[in-house]
Amino acid sequence: MMKIRTRILLVAVLFMWVGATAQIDKTANVFLITLDGVRWQDVYHGLDTALVQSNYTEDKELLNKMFSGSSPEESREKIMPFFWNTIAKDGQLYGNRTKGSKVDLTNKMLFSYPGYNEILTGKADDAHIDSNDKNYNKNVTVLELANKQERYKGKVAAFASWDVFPFIINDKRSGIPVNAGYMNAQGDLSGREIFLNEMQRQAPIIWESVRLDVFTHHYAKEYVKKNHPKVVYISYGETDDFAHGGKFDFYMKSLHNTDALIADLWQYVQQDDFYKDNTYFIITTDHGRGSGILEDSKWTSHGSNVKGAQHTWMAILGPNVKPIGEAVNGQLYTDQLAPTIAEILDVDVDIQTMPAKPINLK
Secondary structure (H helix, E strand, C coil): CHHHHHHHHHHHHHHHHHHHHHCCCCCCEEEEEEECCCCHHHHHCCCCHHHHCCCCCCCHHHHHHHHCCCCHHHHHHHHCHHHHHHHHHHCEEECCHHHCCEEECCCCCCCHHHHHHHHHHCCCCCCCCCCCCCCCCCCCCHHHHHHCCCCCCCCEEEEECECCHHHHCCHHHHCCCEEECCCCCCCCCCHHHHHHHHHCCCCCCCCCCECCHHHHHHHHHHHHHHHCCCEEEEEECHHHHHHHCCCHHHHHHHHHHHHHHHHHHHHHHCCCCCCCCCEEEEEECCCCCCCECCHHHECCCCCCCCCCCCECCEEEECCCCCCCEECCCCEEEHHHHHHHHHHHHCCCCCCCCCCCCCCCCC
16 A cells, blocks of 8 residues: 555656646747947957057056956957857857958947847838937837737846837837836845845946946846746946946956856856756847047947947857857848847748848857
């Protein structure tokens, strides 16, 4: 009788385990991540010694100590270890123009709102988006398209350091929750979210429209832990604002820190059964910037009158991504990212509004 009871118990436990496993949704998950205004040169060439020696760098000795190397490859790995130890090994990196790999914007504005619109909708709209003003975007993003699908409804979320994102994503029309700027977490809060709500205004306020990225990151991570959304957009913003302020050392430290935040998120999703081995990270920037100190190519600036501001980059990591590492030769455009995400998620798109071809990840 004892053996029979033991067998019944084992069978019951087995069915419970199978049932729990079956409840894990193994359709693809996508994390779209952007780093505002990060140059391709800083991703691929490492520390820019000319800018280190310029008036844009306050503590030259410290910056050299942190990020200089005997080669550009050694330097860039110090700056972005996750990119060069993980993505370069297991994923794809595009935009090193020195090796003939080119990524360019198709919009001609070359600043943030038009860039993010292009990333998210798959099409430039210079006729209507020609400023960073808080106007609701009339274009439909790939996030909104996903949220209209039954399997993704209520499973899409966005987190951003810049407070214009509720307008870019059009949270009112799309129904997508967007936590941006100094917005607090809402709803049934965890202890960590309560702490973040208290802390984000107690930390130094450097810019009124852009909060520190560490808060954006942990709001996003806590939401991911609690709700397991399938499509997540995270926009880090510090880099561009430090650059506009002419602070190259702060810009580089922020880039290094953001790489660590992305690594932290990747490590988490690979430990969570919901996300493990079935999650894509697609990482890019909204625009480039100038390359030096000359008036027409100032590092502090971007826009249609700044040389090189149209040049960007992208990095892709995921289960069905061929591990080519750093791409050589070829031309990609930022407007290809939205259709690529749609293809991963198996979301139908209208080629009239999203005409670019998806990137071939395989």
